Amino acid sequence: MHPILLPTPEIADALATGHPVVALESTVISHGMPYPRNLETARALEAEVRAAGALPATIAVMDGRIRIGLDDEALERLATAGHAARKLSRRDLPVALATRAFGATTVAATMIGARLAGIPVFATGGIGGVHRGAETSFDISADLDELARTSVCVVCAGAKSILDLPKTLELLETRGVPVLGFGTEEFPAFYSRRSGLSVDHRCDNVQEVAEILRTKWQLGLEGGVLLANPIPAVDELDADAMEAAVAQALADADARRIKGKDITPHLLAALEAITGGRSLTANIALIRNNARVAAGVAAALAGR
Ligand code: PSU
Numbered sequence: 001m002h003p004i005l006l007p008t009p010e011i012a013d014a015l016a017t018g019h020p021v022v023a024l025e026s027t028v029i030s031h032g033m034p035y036p037r038n039l040e041t042a043r044a045l046e047a048e049v050r051a052a053g054a055l056p057a058t059i060a061v062m063d064g065r066i067r068i069g070l071d072d073e074a075l076e077r078l079a080t081a082g083h084a085a086r087k088l089s090r091r092d093l094p095v096a097l098a099t100r101a102f103g104a105t106t107v108a109a110t111m112i113g114a115r116l117a118g119i120p121v122f123a124t125g126g127i128g129g130v131h132r133g134a135e136t137s138f139d140i141s142a143d144l145d146e147l148a149r150t151s152v153c154v155v156c157a158g159a160k161s162i163l164d165l166p167k168t169l170e171l172l173e174t175r176g177v178p179v180l181g182f183g184t185e186e187f188p189a190f191y192s193r194r195s196g197l198s199v200d201h202r203c204d205n206v207q208e209v210a211e212i213l214r215t216k217w218q219l220g221l222e223g224g225v226l227l228a229n230p231i232p233a234v235d236e237l238d239a240d241a242m243e244a245a246v247a248q249a250l251a252d253a254d255a256r257r258i259k260g261k262d263i264t265p266h267l268l269a270a271l272e273a274i275t276g277g278r279s280l281t282a283n284i285a286l287i288r289n290n291a292r293v294a295a296g297v298a299a300a301l302a303g304r
Pocket residue numbers: 025027028031032089105106107108125126127128129140141142143160260261262264265268
């Protein structure tokens with residue numbers, strides 16, 4: 001184990017014995033959802049992973065170490081800190097660790113921690129991607145670059161339409177990231193199951209996902225795989241209503257000149273306000289669903 005990592009005893013033991021583990025990100029807890037529902041969600045995700053036969057390892061940065069697995073006290077600290085925790089992507093990790101800052105890891109930084117710890121499967125809600133208007137703002141999430149280079153399977157519900165989904169998929173293709181649909185041919189659009197865009201390949205079971213992961217990595221093709229798992233139909237929100245809400249949230253962020261790493265958290269909070277909390281309820285449902293599927297993939301990869 002790399003000395004900068006601090007796994008809980010339970011996770012250290014699981015990794016040493018080959019028991020399946022699922023990595024979970026922390027930015028969605030600190031910056032993606034309000035307290036106390038973020039704490040309830042963090043606990044619910046851990047419970048989903050356990051119920052499906054794997055162990056949850058929520059990843060965050062504390063006291064100069066990358067924590068692999070958080071106890072309840074640490075989860076609470078993260079959830080109550082909110083934006084007081086730093087939002088850490090690849091570029092932020094060296095500074096945060098060297099200065100012993102307290103921070104939450106994005107998809108990119110969680111992948112780095114998971115890879116260093118030897119955890120090949122990670123569940124989140126939505127990945128960052130190419131922002132609308134990226135041709136002038138150059139705003140493209142570091143999550144995409146991380147998927148290109150770091151060998152972890154990221155289970156998500158697609159990407160939100162706050163992003164430019166066709167450009168996001170184009171970039172993933174350019175960077176050699178397989179995009180698999182779990183029980184679907186279509187790339188899901190986070191709050192809705194459909195986007196009109198195709199995935200590369202449909203997988204109907206976790207064994208097939210595990211076989212694709214093994215094949216990629218045995219070939220020496222380093223880098224991630226995106227497993228897109230649509231929101232359950234009962235939890236889906238109306239696509240047209242969400243598109244209108246996204247347009248309103250984007251216009252508001254633009255008027256306030258919000259930029260850089262603040263834009264995604266700002267848009268999530270604005271969507272919640274515009275939809276009267278329905279976006280948050282959907283977000284929680286889909287992330288729980290992703291945690292369940294990720295546990296299945298982790299178990300299949302571990303041969304259990
Ligand atoms: N998309 C969501 N919810 C989130 C995020 C993205 O639907 O909470 C978070 C994740 O942590 C993701 C990060 O890695 O935002 C991407 O931020 P940026 O766009 O600044 O790269």
